[in-house]
Amino acid sequence: MEAIKYVRPNSVDDAVRSLASANEPVRVLAGGTDLLVQLRAGNVRPGLVVDIKGIAELKQIQVTAAGCRIGAAVAGAELSERADVVAQWPGVVEAFQLIGSTQIQGRASLGGNLCNASPAADSVPALIAAGARCTIAGPAGRREAAVEDIVISPGKTSLAQGEFIVDFLLPARPAHSGDAYLRFIPRTEMDIAVVGAGVSLTLDANGRCTAARLALGAVAPRPLLVPAGATALVGTPVDNAALEKLAAAASAACTPIDDKRGTIEFRTRVAGVLARRAAVIALQRAKGN
Amino acid sequence: MSKHHVSATINGEAVEYLCETQQTLLDVLRDELGLTGSKEGCGSGDCGACSVMLNGRLVCSCLVLGVEAAGAEVATIEGVAQGNSLHPLQQQFLEDAALQCGICTPGFIVAAKALLERNSNPTETEIRYWLAGNLCRCTGYDKIIRAVMGAATNMRQEARHG
Numbered sequence: 001m002e003a004i005k006y007v008r009p010n011s012v013d014d015a016v017r018s019l020a021s022a023n024e025p026v027r028v029l030a031g032g033t034d035l036l037v038q039l040r041a042g043n044v045r046p047g048l049v050v051d052i053k054g055i056a057e058l059k060q061i062q063v064t065a066a067g068c069r070i071g072a073a074v075a076g077a078e079l080s081e082r083a084d085v086v087a088q089w090p091g092v093v094e095a096f097q098l099i100g101s102t103q104i105q106g107r108a109s110l111g112g113n114l115c116n117a118s119p120a121a122d123s124v125p126a127l128i129a130a131g132a133r134c135t136i137a138g139p140a141g142r143r144e145a146a147v148e149d150i151v152i153s154p155g156k157t158s159l160a161q162g163e164f165i166v167d168f169l170l171p172a173r174p175a176h177s178g179d180a181y182l183r184f185i186p187r188t189e190m191d192i193a194v195v196g197a198g199v200s201l202t203l204d205a206n207g208r209c210t211a212a213r214l215a216l217g218a219v220a221p222r223p224l225l226v227p228a229g230a231t232a233l234v235g236t237p238v239d240n241a242a243l244e245k246l247a248a249a250a251s252a253a254c255t256p257i258d259d260k261r262g263t264i265e266f267r268t269r270v271a272g273v274l275a276r277r278a279a280v281i282a283l284q285r286a287k288g289n
Numbered sequence: 290m291s292k293h294h295v296s297a298t299i300n301g302e303a304v305e306y307l308c309e310t311q312q313t314l315l316d317v318l319r320d321e322l323g324l325t326g327s328k329e330g331c332g333s334g335d336c337g338a339c340s341v342m343l344n345g346r347l348v349c350s351c352l353v354l355g356v357e358a359a360g361a362e363v364a365t366i367e368g369v370a371q372g373n374s375l376h377p378l379q380q381q382f383l384e385d386a387a388l389q390c391g392i393c394t395p396g397f398i399v400a401a402k403a404l405l406e407r408n409s410n411p412t413e414t415e416i417r418y419w420l421a422g423n424l425c426r427c428t429g430y431d432k433i434i435r436a437v438m439g440a441a442t443n444m445r446q447e448a449r450h451g
């Protein structure tokens with residue numbers, strides 16, 4: 001068996017060089033909670049592993065006027081300790097915290113959750129609902145992309161050879177904004193979402209919704225932004241009628257798989273229910289700030 | 290095949306070892322360093338039997354590469370007792386019969402110790418959620434949770450009487 005090479009660059013440029021110049025299959029390593037399981041199972045066989053945790057920028061959390069910037073390799077436990085981010089984006093943080101156990105939280109990152117490209121990744125619908133954008137570094141320099149444009153299909157991303165995610169920006173929102181993420185699993189901990197729903201919304205001074213985003217996980221080959229969800233809420237006081245429309249929009253967007261964890265019918269219906277419940281929580285949070 | 294030469298601090302002692310990229314920290318602890326207290330239950334992050342502290346964070350050592358521990362501080366179950374005196378958690382696990390086969394015990398102790406260091410008076414619910422990544426197939430969780438609560442009480446009393 002060929003030895004796997006390992007490097008731990010301490011700058012983005014060095015990481016790009018390592019990734020781009022490799023003439024063997026290469027894998028980025030963040031928390032390793034997906035990658036090590038796949039290595040052990042023999043599902044991936046890289047010749048080179050590039051550990052990005054030595055790059056300071058990827059482990060930073062910054063709150064500025066532009067919003068919250070979260071390094072792609074920041075672990076769940078690290079983000080949870082930032083009261084300022086928790087206060088502004090409770091939905092994103094609670095989605096991130098749903099990933100695995102205390103031990104997994106010590107390692108798992110947002111970049112890894114996104115780039116593992118599972119349709120059921122918990123933080124991804126919450127990030128999409130939040131309107132999060134990511135900075136991508138690669139041989140051609142840096143570019144930005146919306147989080148909903150990264151995952152293409154199970155296990156596949158739109159990142160080009162040599163590219164990786166540096167950080168996420170949760171753009172600052174006006175007052176009276178709130179977000180929430182809910183998932184359905186058959187137990188209370190340590191399971192994969194059967195359906196996940198993230199909602200972020202903003203109200204004006206009169207309690208009328210001025211902006212909204214709905215995203216769903218585990219109901220299609222990739223996490224989905226559901227524009228019809230926004231249409232259902234914007235301009236309304238997020239009353240029952242609007243929530244009914246939101247639920248219908250969520251269910252209509254589903255093209256789920258049928259398996260023992262959830263039938264098509266079940267996932268489609270639960271997507272509507274969770275979208276509605278997440279919107280109610282986001283609404284309460286928006287009224288509270 | 291070129292191995293990585295790694296220097297790390299394990300249970301407060303400077304340690305050096307050689308490992309290949311695909312060897313996990315758990316493989317290194319058990320097979321290279323003879324620290325067999327950390328157990329392999331699943332090798333996939335589900336059972337917590339391999340729990341260790343890495344730079345102050347609770348992690349599954351089966352999901353960390355040995356080479357990633359370069360320059361790191363690692364704390365394992367072997368460092369929990371002070372010489373011959375058991376940690377209050379170890380003492381309470383014995384008194385409450387919170388173990389049977391014992392495979393899960395090192396992971397539970399390391400994980401519970403991490404909890405009590407951040408929160409000296411956790412509720413039962415907090416303990417259950419914190420330990421959700423530690424599985425036990427024979428004792429059952431009630432005795433384990435009670436032992437952690439008992440140890441927490443003892444440690445608080447000890448701190449008071451100092």
Ligand SMILES: Cc1cc2nc3c(=O)[nH]c(=O)nc-3n(C[C@H](O)[C@H](O)[C@H](O)COP(=O)(O)OP(=O)(O)OC[C@H]3O[C@@H](n4cnc5c(N)ncnc54)[C@H](O)[C@@H]3O)c2cc1C
Nearest residue numbers: 030031032033034035100109111112113115121122165334
């Ligand atoms: C016991 C257990 C429970 C879990 N529970 C959940 C759960 O409830 N919900 C859930 O969504 N997930 C769950 N997971 C999956 C996993 O923990 C998450 O997907 C986690 O966020 C992955 O992050 P990581 O940093 O560990 O990624 P890694 O394993 O380091 O990387 C994952 C993939 O992304 C790539 N990658 C990582 N970072 C970047 C980057 N910055 N740029 C480009 N590519 C990158 C890697 O090359 C790899 O292909 C669980 C895993 C385990 C072992």
Ligand code: FES
Nearest residue numbers: 330331332337351
């Ligand atoms: S052996 Fe590491 S979690 Fe089971």
Ligand code: FES
Nearest residue numbers: 389391393425426
């Ligand atoms: S005592 Fe046997 S698994 Fe817990």
